[in-house]
Amino acid sequence: MFETLSRRIRDAVDKLRGRGRISEADLKATLREIRVSLLEADVNFEVAREFVAKIQEKALGQQVLESLTPAEQILSVVYEELTEVLGGEARQPVLKNEGNVWFLVGLQGSGKTTHAAKLAQFYKGKGRRPLLVAADTQRPAAREQLKILGEKVGVPVLEVADGERPETTAQRLRQHLTFDYRDLVLVDTAGRLQIDENLMNELARLKAAVGPTETLLVVDSMTGQEALNVSKTFDERIGVTGLILTKLDGDARGGAALSARHVTQKPIYFAGISEKLDGLEPFYPDRLAQRILGMGDLQTLLEKAKAAELEAPLKAPGEITLEDVISQMRQIRKMGSFGDILKMIPGMSRMLPAGFQVDDKALNRLEAIVLSMTPRERRDPRILNASRRKRIAAGSGTSVQEVNRLIKTFDDMKAMMKTMHKTKGRGLFRR
Incomplete structure (x- = not known):
C-alpha cells in the first residue's frame, strides 16, 4: 500500500546522502518534498502539516545542519515522528480473564464480519474460548456469512432473529454463556452502505443492552479520507475504543491509514493484511514506520518464521x-x-x-x-x-x-x- 509514498520519502532523503553539511535551505527543500509526497498519498492535510513542522523543529534542534551524516539524521527524525503519528507505543484491547465483550462496528463492506472471524481465530490460537454473535437484525445474509466463517475457524455463532430487540439479544447471550462458557464474545453488529440515524440508534441500543468492554471500529483503508469522517462520526455517536484497519495489503495510497490515529485519537489495535482468515496482525506503529522508510521489519519476519516453524535444511x-x-x-x-x-x-x-x-x-x-x-x-x-x-x-x-x-x-x-x-x-x- 505504501510503496509510492515509501519511495518518494526515501528519494527525498537520499538526495542529501554523500554530502558533508547541508544548508537550512537544503533541509527545507527536503521537507517540502516529504510534505508533498504525504499529501499525494492522501494523508490528511493537518496531519501532513504538523508532521513536517515537527520534523523541521527536531532536525534543526539536533543540529542536523552541523552533522557529517545529515541524511541519516533526518531519516532518524522522520522515523520517530512517523512512529508517533501512527500511535507511538503499540497497544492491544483490554482482555480480562473473563467477561470480555467486544463490539465490532463499521460500514457495510468494510470487512467487519470477516474480521470478527479473524479475531476469533487469532484469540482461539492464544488459548481463548471465543463466541461470535451475528447481531445484524435486518440482513440475514450477514448472519449467514458469519455462520459460515464461524464453521471455518471452529467457533460457535449465536444468531439473532430478524427484528430482534437488543434487550432480547442481551438476555439470550447471557443464557448461552451459562451452559457454554466463553471468555471472549465478539459481536458483529449491523452495517449500512452509509451512516444513517436508524443505524446509529440501533447500535446505541444494542451497546446499552449488552455493555461491551471494547468497541472496535473496522475501517477500510482503501476508502481514503472518507474513512476518517466515518471514524469520527462513529466515535461521536457510539463511542469507539480502538480501530482495526483493513486491506493494508491493497494498492491504495495509504493516507487514511497514516491519518487514522491522529484524526480519531484512538489506537490502532489490528491490521488486516490479507483476505485469508489468518491475515490479521497486531498493529505495531514502529514496525510499519520501518517498512515505509525501507528499513525492513526483522521482528515481524522472525515472528512469522517462528509461527511457520521454519527450519533450515541441515545439509552441506x-x-x-x-x-x-x-x-x-x-x-x-x-x-x-x-x-x-x-x-x-x-x-x-x-x-x-x-x-x-x-x-x-x-x-x-x-x-x-x-x-x-x-x-x-x-x-x-x-x-x-x-x-x-x-x-x-x-x-x-x-x-x-x-x-x-x-x-x-x-x-x-x-x-x-x-x-x-x-x-x-x-x-x-x-x-
Whole structure:
C-alpha cells in the first residue's frame, strides 16, 4: 500500500546522502518534498502539516545542519515522528480473564464480519474460548456469512432473529454463556452502505443492552479520507475504543491509514493484511514506520518464521536437492507472500525495482516441474537427459526451456552456496 509514498520519502532523503553539511535551505527543500509526497498519498492535510513542522523543529534542534551524516539524521527524525503519528507505543484491547465483550462496528463492506472471524481465530490460537454473535437484525445474509466463517475457524455463532430487540439479544447471550462458557464474545453488529440515524440508534441500543468492554471500529483503508469522517462520526455517536484497519495489503495510497490515529485519537489495535482468515496482525506503529522508510521489519519476519516453524535444511551445500528447495518454498509460503517477506529484510526495498512483484504463478510452475520428477531425478538432476526433460515438461504443463532454466538456476545456486561455504566457514551450513 505504501510503496509510492515509501519511495518518494526515501528519494527525498537520499538526495542529501554523500554530502558533508547541508544548508537550512537544503533541509527545507527536503521537507517540502516529504510534505508533498504525504499529501499525494492522501494523508490528511493537518496531519501532513504538523508532521513536517515537527520534523523541521527536531532536525534543526539536533543540529542536523552541523552533522557529517545529515541524511541519516533526518531519516532518524522522520522515523520517530512517523512512529508517533501512527500511535507511538503499540497497544492491544483490554482482555480480562473473563467477561470480555467486544463490539465490532463499521460500514457495510468494510470487512467487519470477516474480521470478527479473524479475531476469533487469532484469540482461539492464544488459548481463548471465543463466541461470535451475528447481531445484524435486518440482513440475514450477514448472519449467514458469519455462520459460515464461524464453521471455518471452529467457533460457535449465536444468531439473532430478524427484528430482534437488543434487550432480547442481551438476555439470550447471557443464557448461552451459562451452559457454554466463553471468555471472549465478539459481536458483529449491523452495517449500512452509509451512516444513517436508524443505524446509529440501533447500535446505541444494542451497546446499552449488552455493555461491551471494547468497541472496535473496522475501517477500510482503501476508502481514503472518507474513512476518517466515518471514524469520527462513529466515535461521536457510539463511542469507539480502538480501530482495526483493513486491506493494508491493497494498492491504495495509504493516507487514511497514516491519518487514522491522529484524526480519531484512538489506537490502532489490528491490521488486516490479507483476505485469508489468518491475515490479521497486531498493529505495531514502529514496525510499519520501518517498512515505509525501507528499513525492513526483522521482528515481524522472525515472528512469522517462528509461527511457520521454519527450519533450515541441515545439509552441506553439495547435498542440497530439489526436494529441499521445494520443502523450503512451502515453509516460506506459510509466512505470506514472497514479495512482502523480501521487503521485511532491511535494505531490500532499496534494491528492488519500483513496482516489484513476485509472480506466485511462476513459483507454482517451478513447483509443478519438480513434482513431475521422480524421487531419483530430484535428488540428482544430472541424470536428466533430453527425453526425461521432455517428459517432465509435459507432466508439469510447462516447456522444456523452463525445465532447463530451473536446473540451471539450481546448479548456479549450489555453486554459489559452495563458494560461501568455503569463504565463510562451515558455520553457515553446520550439520
